[in-house]
Every structure is written in C-alpha cells, then in structure tokens.
Amino acid sequence: DTAVSQTPKYLVTQMGNDKSIKCEQNLGHDTMYWYKQDSKKFLKIMFSYNNKELIINETVPNRFSPKSPDKAHLNLHINSLELGDSAVYFCASSNTYTDTQYFGPGTRLTVL
Amino acid sequence: GQNIDQPTEMTATEGAIVQINCTYQTSGFNGLFWYQQHAGEAPTFLSYNVLDGLEEKGRFSSFLSRSKGYSYLLLKELQMKDSASYLCAVRDNYGQNFVFGPGTRLSVLP
Numbered sequence: 001d002t003a004v005s006q007t008p009k010y011l012v013t014q015m016g017n018d019k020s021i022k023c024e025q026n027l028g029h030d031t032m033y034w035y036k037q038d039s040k041k042f043l044k045i046m047f048s049y050n051n052k053e054l055i056i057n058e059t060v061p062n063r064f065s066p067k068s069p070d071k072a073h074l075n076l077h078i079n080s081l082e083l084g085d086s087a088v089y090f091c092a093s094s095n096t097y098t099d100t101q102y103f104g105p106g107t108r109l110t111v112l
Numbered sequence: 113g114q115n116i117d118q119p120t121e122m123t124a125t126e127g128a129i130v131q132i133n134c135t136y137q138t139s140g141f142n143g144l145f146w147y148q149q150h151a152g153e154a155p156t157f158l159s160y161n162v163l164d165g166l167e168e169k170g171r172f173s174s175f176l177s178r179s180k181g182y183s184y185l186l187l188k189e190l191q192m193k194d195s196a197s198y199l200c201a202v203r204d205n206y207g208q209n210f211v212f213g214p215g216t217r218l219s220v221l222p
Contacts, residue, residue, distance in 0.1 A: 055209070
C-alpha cells in the first residue's frame with residue numbers, strides 16, 4: 001500500500017564513492033521530484049521530472065543525476081560523493097505540476 | 113530572489129489555538145502549501161491556498177493574502193501529536209519550482 005517508497009532508508013559511504021537511491025511511486029502520478037533536507041532542516045528541491053521534461057535546480061552540482069526508467073520510478077545517482085552531500089534525500093510525486101506532492105520516507109545519506 | 117520566512121519555534125498548550133505565520137517573496141506565485149513533518153519522518157500535506165481567503169479542514173485552517181505575501185496556518189484544539197515542524201512552501205508561476213520555508217517547530221505542552 002506504500003504510495004512513495006525509497007531504498008535504501010540509510011546509506012553510509014566513503015567520500016569519492018558513487019551511489020544511487022531508488023524511488024518508486026504507485027499513485028499513477030506523472031511528475032516526480034527529488035529534495036535534499038540538510039542538518040538545518042531546510043528542504044530544497046533538486047529536480048522535477050514529468051516524463052518529458054527535466055527541470056534542474058541550478059544550484060545542484062552535476063555530480064547529481066536523476067534517472068527515470070519509467071513513469072513510476074525516478075532514481076538519484078550521485079558521483080564522487082563529498083562530505084557536504086550528507087543529508088536526508090526525499091523523493092516525492094504529484095499529479096502534474098499543479099497538484100499536491102506526496103513524499104517518500106526519505107534516505108539518510110552519511111558520507112564519511 | 114526567493115525568500116520565505118517563518119518563526120523558528122513556537123510553544124503552545126494542549127487544547128489551545130496556535131497561529132503559524134509565513135511571509136514570502138518569490139518570483140511568481142502559483143499556490144502556497146503547508147506541510148507537517150514529524151521528527152525523522154517525511155513531510156505530509158496539510159493544506160493548499162491559491163486564492164485569497166481562508167481554507168478550513170477540520171482542526172486546521174490556512175489563510176492567504178497574495179497582495180501581502182502572507183499566509184498563516186491555524187491549529188485549533190491542539191493535541192500532543194501536533195508537536196512537529198510546519199513547513200510553508202510556495203510554487204512559482206511555472207509550477208515547476210517549489211520553495212520551502214525553514215519550517216516552524218511547534219511544541220505542544222500538557
């Protein structure tokens with residue numbers, strides 16, 4: 001019954017590694033998002049993607065790349081991880097850009 | 113630029129009413145959202161305003177004044193489980209960018 005799911009829930013890795021976080025939604029939504037929530041609890045949008053259009057927040061380093069194999073999935077791939085990437089990453093989905101977003105449970109990434 | 117302000121923390125007593133304010137200055141406006149986030153959990157949707165006025169949903173109400181760049185979330189009959197962070201978010205004209213405020217941490221005391 002989970003609407004938006006993410007894996008893994010926790011991710012601990014070394015600086016310089018490459019990692020991916022997976023997101024799946026079973027709501028039939030056509031738009032998905034990735035957010036980063038840092039230690040100060042600020043929630044910042046990283047990407048929005050609606051199967052045709054990828055909108056990238058200009059402040060996101062190009063080490064971050066979203067990959068969408070189909071409408072129900074939007075994975076986040078991160079290259080050359082840095083200490084500052086440590087945060088909680090939330091996936092969300094909505095029905096077009098005009099509707100409410102539903103968030104996944106989050107992935108807590110710790111870079112050592 | 114885009115800027116959203118909320119008080120950092122608020123405290124209220126169980127059974128009371130609390131109003132959480134949000135002011136915004138964004139490049140375009142296409143709706144304002146309120147989300148609730150308990151510690152260690154994902155944000156969950158509370159309310160949405162796109163026109164001026166008050167939207168009521170049970171114990172929760174949200175107000176919007178577009179001309180003033182101002183919104184508030186009103187919580188009535190506070191319960192202990194209402195202790196959480198409350199996030200104000202604005203969607204821009206193109207609907208593709210959401211800007212979240214810093215959140216207001218509400219503590220409900222017995």
